[in-house]
Amino acid sequence: MKVWALTIICLLLFLKSSLPAETHRIEMIDMKFKPEYLTIKKGDTIIWENRDESSHAITFFDEELHNLLTTKRFKKVRHGKTATLKFDKSGEFEYSCIPHTGFKMFGTITVVEESAKLSQ
Numbered sequence: 001m002k003v004w005a006l007t008i009i010c011l012l013l014f015l016k017s018s019l020p021a022e023t024h025r026i027e028m029i030d031m032k033f034k035p036e037y038l039t040i041k042k043g044d045t046i047i048w049e050n051r052d053e054s055s056h057a058i059t060f061f062d063e064e065l066h067n068l069l070t071t072k073r074f075k076k077v078r079h080g081k082t083a084t085l086k087f088d089k090s091g092e093f094e095y096s097c098i099p100h101t102g103f104k105m106f107g108t109i110t111v112v113e114e115s116a117k118l119s120q
């Protein structure tokens with residue numbers, strides 16, 4: 001029985017190390033993205049969740065990401081709904097909720113290479 005438990009633990013550790021991609025959550029609440037600044041690894045996924053009554057938008061200044069979101073119809077995220085995006089390229093990506101820029105509803109995602117994150 002102990003051998004089985006050890007085998008399973010080793011297997012889980014192996015799977016964890018071979019699947020480094022993580023999922024992060026950003027809340028859209030009180031007319032803000034929380035957190036506003038987030039650093040993730042390349043290959044990680046972000047889930048935005050709208051916890052406000054009003055709808056929010058996620059518009060990246062980066063054209064490629066913006067087109068991806070537009071294709072997936074994430075221009076408008078209604079109350080209680082989520083939008084998910086996987087980041088496959090590194091860089092610093094600013095975005096905003098266009099209808100609420102007056103509330104300074106901006107965010108920045110910094111995507112780093114796996115090795116860069118580990119050496120920090």
Ligand SMILES: [Cu+2]
Nearest residue numbers: 056057097100
């Ligand atoms: Cu908004």
